[in-house]
Amino acid sequence: MTDYRLSDWIPTTKKEVELRGWDELDVILFSGDAYVDHPSFGCAVIARTLEAQGLRVAIVPQPDWHGDFRDFKKLGRPRLFFGIAPGCMDSMVNKYTANRRLRSEDAYSPDGRHDCRPEYPTVVYSHILRKLYPDVPIILGGIEASLRRLTHYDYWKDELKKCILCDSGADMIIYGMGEKPITALCKELQEGRNIHEIHDIPQTVYLIKKKDFVNDIKSDDLILHSHEECLVNKKFQAENFRHIEEESNMLHAHRLLQEVDGYYAVVNPPYLPMTTEELDSCYDLPYTRLPHPKYKNKRIPAYEMIKHSVNIHRGCFGGCAFCTISAHQGKFIVSRSKQSILKEVKKVIEMPDFKGYISDLGGPSANMYAMSGKNKSICEKCKRPSCINPNICKNLNTDHRPLLDVYKAVDSLPGIKKSFIGSGVRYDLLLHRSDDENINKAAKEYTRELICRHVSGRLKVAPEHTSDRVLKLMRKPPFSQFESFKKIFDDINTKENLRQQIIPYFISSHPGCKEEDMAELAVKTKNLNFHLEQVQDFTPTPMTVSTEAWYTGFDPYTLEPVFSAKTQREKLAQRQFFFWYKPEERRNIEHELMRLGRPDLIRQLYPRPLQNYANKSKNENNRTTGSRKEKPRGVRRRNNR
Missing domain, CATH: 3.30.750.210 (Transcription Regulator spoIIAA)
Known part of the structure; x- marks a missing residue:
């Protein structure tokens, strides 16, 4: 293994900058995550990409946003811009469960600490930098800004929010995977262009006054319902989302315009996908693949999972x-x-x-x-x-x-x-x-x-539900396909004398799902000998079809009404069916099924009298009992930057 020196990491302090002999920085990145110099951590990838251009770049990981803001001042003013990379996961998904409860740990912070980043670090960091350095460009990246590039529903504040440029005061968003647009932006700035004049880079978002842009609207631009219209008519928000999703999945997309506060939020079409050679070059950058030495003897949970x-x-x-x-x-x-x-x-x-x-x-x-x-x-x-x-x-x-x-x-x-x-x-x-x-x-x-x-030992798959009606809304295959695959899995294990498990993921409270659907899920998974472990409630996150359906009450593609469980009682009523095998859940489940007029499901779940079933449950040592405690998906392999 290579013996690394401190200077092998991107500098994070003034001392480390001086070790490289630099008296000025070109770009300073502020990260909501701990700095792990690994290609699965987006801030490291962007920093190494900038470094490969010959730029002098530094990372300030998890700056203290309280007090005198010394972490925001310690490296001074960059020559080109400040970049904000709030984290590999959305900060609110990373911090809270679907029930808005604090997660057991922050997977991207040392020792899993919760106090290393604020809520919405994109907005918090931007406000501080704008106050300290009003004339330095601020560029937003990462999943938090990327998925908030237009009007979006915020589950944790329970409100429709504007393009994040409005709330943050930043100058530009780079959405999606950022290597190509960040490279193009640096080239433009080095050639002396002002950030407020750079409007032609693909995969970027900027704000411009409506009166200054009227003559620049093209015939093939897609003009969405304004933010103000979406506030008063949820169906407009649903209609918008269909265009947003379709354009983000096209090789030759159209420019999107949305009016907000007398401005247009302008979303330029994305770059074409990288080539294999371009992607290889990203992974060939000189990563140490290790956390920065400042984290010595500290555990970063996400890194432990992917190292x-x-x-x-x-x-x-x-x-x-x-x-x-x-x-x-x-x-x-x-x-x-x-x-x-x-x-x-x-x-x-x-x-x-x-x-x-x-x-x-x-x-x-x-x-x-x-x-x-x-x-x-x-x-x-x-x-x-x-x-x-x-x-x-x-x-x-x-x-x-x-x-x-x-x-x-x-x-x-x-x-x-x-x-x-x-x-x-x-x-x-x-x-x-x-x-x-x-x-x-x-x-x-x-x-x-x-x-x-x-x-x-365990193979993870994600059928997500057993109801084909709900699965259709989820865009997942019929449950019969999972049953077919499980049979193949079991047959191969039997023939090869293997003792492996198939671990299915399921979601409750997804739009379109009702209590009766969850009760039938309980029966179907029981018949397959599952005591479910990999379960969670649906969490509305910005820029998904499911979130738009959950918030608006309409399917964005058909504009037909869609039911969603929203209250705590409705969510718990669905979730309890995951744990039908727990004696303490039985009375509530039976009561709910009688209320729904489905005593037939009671007989399928509980063929024995209550006392006999409770005694048997105490003696069972089933292979997949327990709850996943709503661990956020995506820690292992999302690579979002």
Whole structure:
């Protein structure tokens, strides 16, 4: 393992800046996360990207936002701009559960501490910097700003919020994965352009007075309902979102305009997806792959989860209604080369605490590597948010052979005992039958390879629900596909004498879901011998179809009314069905089912009298009991910057 010096990290203090012999900085990044110099941590990626341009860049991780703001002053004024990277996860999702309760720890802070960042760090940091340095440009990035680039619903404040540029006072948002736009912006600023004149960089958002922009509106611009209109008519907000989602998933998108407070929020179309060579170059930057030395003897939970993992692609074409991955990373898959992946695996092997096990060789969805449209001209005209829902696109190449090749290459390296797949697997891709029998054969081979060689005792999959009506709103496949996949999983385990479990994720209180749906979920999962563990309530987060349906009461694509459980009582009434097997839950569940007029479900859940069932429950030692305590998804493999 390389013996690193302090100067091998991006500087975080004045002393570290001086160690590099610098008397001025070009860019200073303020991060809501601890500084981990690893390609899974967005601020590190952006900093290394800027460094590769020859720029002098520093990171101020988790600055103290109280008192005299000394952390905001200590490095002085940058030559180009301040960048704000609030964190790999939305700050509010990272801090609170769906019931607005404090999570057990902040996964991106030393020792999991909750006091290292404010709520909405994007806004808090921007206000401080604007006060201290009113003439220095402030650029917003990361998932918090990216998904708040237009009018959005904020669950934690229970209100419709403006474009985050309005509340923060910053100059520009770089949305999505930021390497290309940040590079272009630096070039423009170095050439002497004023930040208020830079309006042509793809994948950026800026504000401009309406009266100064009227003559610049193009015929193909999409003008959304104004923020003020959305405040008085929720259906307008739902209509807006359909355009926002479709344009964010198009290769050749239109510019979006939304009026707010006499300004236009202008969203430039995104860049085309990176090439494999461009993505490889991002992972080839000189990361130490370690937390900054300032965190010596401190545990950063998110780093502990991913330090022996390797990300093999970006993007996800699943288009799940409640997920923000495609909204931030895009639906088009960008895969690393096998050589680049092996190069990083070799770095992991050299780590002194590596015991031979790669914890995750995956991506946002584990088995989408190297998948794309067969006829690219069809993709160029497409605006479907999902390539696999409501059915798998005939133009999608679903060949698992490139991924199998990567697995086998990694496993053949000296020092590798096993590579596990910790990311979620799309079983609908494995069950899909192509017109090409070689692709079908590869899917079958991949399934066996996955189950026999890459499961660390438990395989995570996400059916999310059992009701096909709710699953349709979620943009997930029918539950029958999960049942088919579980049978394959069980058969292979039996034949290979393996004792592995399949761990399904489920969501309660999703738009469209009612108590009766959750009761039927309890019965169906009981019949499959599950005592559910991987469960959570739906959490509305900005810029998802599900959130818009939850807030507005309308499906953004059909504008038909959609029911959502919103009160604490309604949510708990749904959630209790996850835990039907707990004796203390039985009386409430029976009462609710009688109220719903479904005594038939009582008989299916509880075929024995109450006392006998309670005695039996005490003696059961079921393999999947317990609650996940609403751990935020996405810590392992989101890579959001």
